[in-house]
Amino acid sequence: MGFSFHWRWLSLPLCLLYLVSGVRCDCTLNNMEIEGGNFTLTNELNIGSRLIYKCPEGYYPHPALTRLCQLNSKWDPLPKTYLRQQCKLVECPDPHVLEQGTVLPAQEKYYVHNRTRYECYSGNNLRGSSTRVCKPNGKWSGKTPICSRDTGDHCADPGIPAGTTRLGNVFGIGDSVKYVCQENLFLMGSEKRVCQEGGQWTGIEPSCYYKYTYDTPLEVSEAFGGSIRQTLTSLDSSENSQEGRTIRITNNGTLNIYIAMDMSESITAEDFEKSKLIVKKLLTKISSFAVSPNYEIIFFSSEVNEVANIMDFFGNKKKSLQSIIEELDKFTTDERSGTNLDSAFYTILEQIALIKQETGENFKDHHHVLIFFTDGGYNMGGPPTENLQKIKNLVYMNPVGEFQISPRDEYLDVYIFALGAEPYDETLKPLAVGADGEHYFRLENLNNLDYTFDQIIDEEEVKGLCGLHREYNLDESSDSRQKMFPWLANIFIKTRKCLGSLVTPKFILTAAHCFEFDDQLKDISVQLGILENGAREVKNIILHKDYNVKGRENLGVSEFYDYDVALIELKDAITISTNIRPICIPCTKETSEALGFVGSNTCKQQEQRLLPPKNEELSFLTASALEKHVIAKLGDTRESCISHALQANGITTTNPKDAVTDNFICTGGRQPEIDHIACTGDSGGAVFKNYQHRTVQVALVSWGTTTMCSSGEVVDSVETSRDFHINLFRVVPFLKSILGNDDQDDYAPLEFVD
Ligand SMILES: *[C@@H]1O[C@H](CO)[C@@H](O)[C@H](O)[C@H]1NC(C)=O
Ligand SMILES: *[C@@H]1O[C@H](CO)[C@@H](O)[C@H](O)[C@H]1NC(C)=O
Numbered sequence: 030m031g032f033s034f035h036w037r038w039l040s041l042p043l044c045l046l047y048l049v050s051g052v053r054c055d056c057t058l059n060n061m062e063i064e065g066g067n068f069t070l071t072n073e074l075n076i077g078s079r080l081i082y083k084c085p086e087g088y089y090p091h092p093a094l095t096r097l098c099q100l101n102s103k104w105d106p107l108p109k110t111y112l113r114q115q116c117k118l119v120e121c122p123d124p125h126v127l128e129q130g131t132v133l134p135a136q137e138k139y140y141v142h143n144r145t146r147y148e149c150y151s152g153n154n155l156r157g158s159s160t161r162v163c164k165p166n167g168k169w170s171g172k173t174p175i176c177s178r179d180t181g182d183h184c185a186d187p188g189i190p191a192g193t194t195r196l197g198n199v200f201g202i203g204d205s206v207k208y209v210c211q212e213n214l215f216l217m218g219s220e221k222r223v224c225q226e227g228g229q230w231t232g233i234e235p236s237c238y239y240k241y242t243y244d245t246p247l248e249v250s251e252a253f254g255g256s257i258r259q260t261l262t263s264l265d266s267s268e269n270s271q272e273g274r275t276i277r278i279t280n281n282g283t284l285n286i287y288i289a290m291d292m293s294e295s296i297t298a299e300d301f302e303k304s305k306l307i308v309k310k311l312l313t314k315i316s317s318f319a320v321s322p323n324y325e326i327i328f329f330s331s332e333v334n335e336v337a338n339i340m341d342f343f344g345n346k347k348k349s350l351q352s353i354i355e356e357l358d359k360f361t362t363d364e365r366s367g368t369n370l371d372s373a374f375y376t377i378l379e380q381i382a383l384i385k386q387e388t389g390e391n392f393k394d395h396h397h398v399l400i401f402f403t404d405g406g407y408n409m410g411g412p413p414t415e416n417l418q419k420i421k422n423l424v425y426m427n428p429v430g431e432f433q434i435s436p437r438d439e440y441l442d443v444y445i446f447a448l449g450a451e452p453y454d455e456t457l458k459p460l461a462v463g464a465d466g467e468h469y470f471r472l473e474n475l476n477n478l479d480y481t482f483d484q485i486i487d488e489e490e491v492k493g494l495c496g497l498h499r500e501y502n503l504d505e506s507s508d509s510r511q512k513m514f515p516w517l518a519n520i521f522i523k524t525r526k527c528l529g530s531l532v533t534p535k536f537i538l539t540a541a542h543c544f545e546f547d548d549q550l551k552d553i554s555v556q557l558g559i560l561e562n563g564a565r566e567v568k569n570i571i572l573h574k575d576y577n578v579k580g581r582e583n584l585g586v587s588e589f590y591d592y593d594v595a596l597i598e599l600k601d602a603i604t605i606s607t608n609i610r611p612i613c614i615p616c617t618k619e620t621s622e623a624l625g626f627v628g629s630n631t632c633k634q635q636e637q638r639l640l641p642p643k644n645e646e647l648s649f650l651t652a653s654a655l656e657k658h659v660i661a662k663l664g665d666t667r668e669s670c671i672s673h674a675l676q677a678n679g680i681t682t683t684n685p686k687d688a689v690t691d692n693f694i695c696t697g698g699r700q701p702e703i704d705h706i707a708c709t710g711d712s713g714g715a716v717f718k719n720y721q722h723r724t725v726q727v728a729l730v731s732w733g734t735t736t737m738c739s740s741g742e743v744v745d746s747v748e749t750s751r752d753f754h755i756n757l758f759r760v761v762p763f764l765k766s767i768l769g770n771d772d773q774d775d776y777a778p779l780e781f782v783d
């Protein structure tokens with residue numbers, strides 16, 4: 030990464046050691062210390078190594094952020110004895126640009142954690158934030174305050190962001206405003222904005238960055254998440270009535286995503302693994318949107334390494350996400366010398382040209398999203414400006430030789446994630462391409478990017494997808510746990526309690542044994558999640574027709590729980606949100622998508638993927654959404670697992686299969702690991718498995734051999750205790766007959782696969 034040297038082999042690899050023995054080093058550590066901080070070196074004191082200063086949060090290194098060991102064995106920039114290197118307090122851009130108002134308190138400079146208040150002169154209204162705090166990344170919190178009076182202009186006053194000067198004070202249709210940043214700051218966002226007919230300004234509000242300003246993961250996720258989500262969800266817009274960025278993407282792969290990761294020199298082995306992880310996370314996140322894009326994935330230094338070739342997605346040979354991820358895992362390289370950013374752009378240009386050749390007339394429907402991670406330094410191949418222009422011409426379908434602004438600009442997005450302590454903004458910023466301008470991000474490092482990508486799916490637009498959930502517990506709060514298990518239902522029947530799972534907005538799946546013969550509908554209520562106040566009313570209870578608890582009394586099984594499954598129909602459909610959304614269930618089309626199946630597939634394939642005949646990790650919950658972990662004994666060990674059923678009260682048969690039919694999954698015991706055991710109130714709850722960000726319910730908690738605990742506890746199994754769960758793959762006809770029933774008008778049916 031960065032400015033590096035392909036003649037690096039000239040330098041001595043263990044320079045720091047040689048220093049001790051008096052051998053000449055390329056650069057020296059004389060005068061390199063920093064007051065209040067410290068530094069790291071990317072390649073010891075060798076030529077091409079970068080020294081990166083570190084300061085505590087809220088401080089930045091001054092006057093240099095980094096120094097580079099040059100060919101002449103001198104640092105660039107050279108340390109100056111009269112300007113000592115120190116950690117200085119972070120400042121925020123000048124807020125006194127506010128018109129028709131005042132900033133309090135009035136200070137010449139505003140430092141980190143300083144708070145400001147904004148008041149408008151009389152006759153003006155304040156839009157934006159009335160107080161703002163200077164954040165440790167050099168930005169003001171909140172929104173730009175704007176004082177304006179209603180002048181009847183077509184567009185609202187676009188304001189003057191801190192640190193900028195605005196040219197242009199009329200806001201009629203077609204009028205434009207331009208911004209420049211004050212000294213030592215550079216502009217991010219739109220330099221020029223035009224008032225449009227609809228009363229909106231083009232582009233996005235600019236902001237001024239210091240050299241040390243970076244984007245926090247939250248800021249990145251808001252901007253990148255919002256933007257890429259728009260691309261990924263627009264395939265739903267079948268009515269296609271929205272204007273602007275409604276993209277004509279169909280589900281069958283007219284979205285092409287190119288991911289390019291810079292991994293030259295200064296990338297350590299750890300960073301390299303991290304960047305692979307980031308790419309994986311991005312891929313799986315995108316797949317959770319139920320689109321199946323075509324992917325090109327490259328890692329570049331002086332050479333371009335192609336991990337996934339986009340042409341493998343065309344024709345009949347459609348690749349699966351799983352195989353890309355496997356290739357990504359396998360991928361290693363020692364090639365770290367030099368940086369040829371242009372060759373990465375050139376590779377992508379070639380691939381787009383090939384796609385055009387392959388798809389002919391249909392090329393016009395192809396959307397291209399380029400995502401670059403790089404610090405923008407290059408020492409080979411020159412700047413990629415020309416190849417980027419060629420990519421634009423190709424995608425915009427510009428007539429040869431003409432560079433007009435094209436109405437096809439929604440077909441190309443180039444996102445740039447600038448990495449490192451001192452990215453080459455001048456090179457990188459102009460490479461970002463997107464209708465709204467916010468496609469350039471400055472990251473401190475790769476840390477927390479996975480968190481960033483997580484934020485992308487936690488959003489309204491994809492809320493209907495089954496099994497989506499948040500994967501990490503932010504703060505142990507119940508709100509946080511709710512987002513991890515948004516399908517959890519508590520069921521109350523008189524004084525009894527059961528668990529269930531939301532499987533569609535209208536239905537809860539639970540165990541049949543939760544209900545007794547004389548229960549009335551009015552005795553039953555459902556509470557979704559652990560946060561909801563108030564219960565939902567029930568319209569109907571449907572038990573599996575073959576459920577018959579006394580069915581095998583004659584065989585010595587006093588309570589027989591085969592087909593222990595029921596569906597509760599709610600009176601009113603649930604409003605789906607990020608806190609409450611359905612879980613995926615077997616053999617539906619949506620589950621196929623969640624599992625990343627490409628093309629047509631069967632119920633059998635889903636079962637093979639989710640419940641292969643071996644020991645398989647599964648989970649279920651307590652009423653307060655604590656997770657219990659178990660190993661389902663699906664292979665050779667099943668027989669010995671179910672043999673413990675004979676120890677349960679009320680079982681006198683000598684054949685465990687009389688009580689535990691093939692419809693049950695067996696868990697419990699302490700081999701091969703100590704399983705958790707189900708407690709009284711866990712009945713009816715989902716036994717589930719997470720598959721790439723989606724949760725699929727594979728079974729439901731039915732009965733166990735011993736009562737070891739009451740509701741709400743997480744308890745370890747003893748050697749002989751066992752639980753038995755209804756395998757949902759064995760009750761698909763029942764699920765389908767109700768949830769997939771399209772002969773009624775009450776609810777939208779689920780689509781099942783064969
Ligand atoms: C360097 O600074 C970082 C952050 O201020 C700190 O965590 C680290 O311990 C420091 N290292 C040394 C060797 O002082
Ligand atoms: C602003 O921050 C500086 C540095 O921390 C501090 O000395 C000063 O008192 C702060 N000003 C206000 C008004 O809080």
Ligand SMILES: *[C@@H]1O[C@H](CO)[C@@H](O)[C@H](O)[C@H]1NC(C)=O
Pocket residue numbers: 279280281
């Ligand atoms: C993609 O799907 C659309 C409609 O579903 C169909 O008309 C088109 O032929 C498909 N394209 C390809 C390349 O399969």
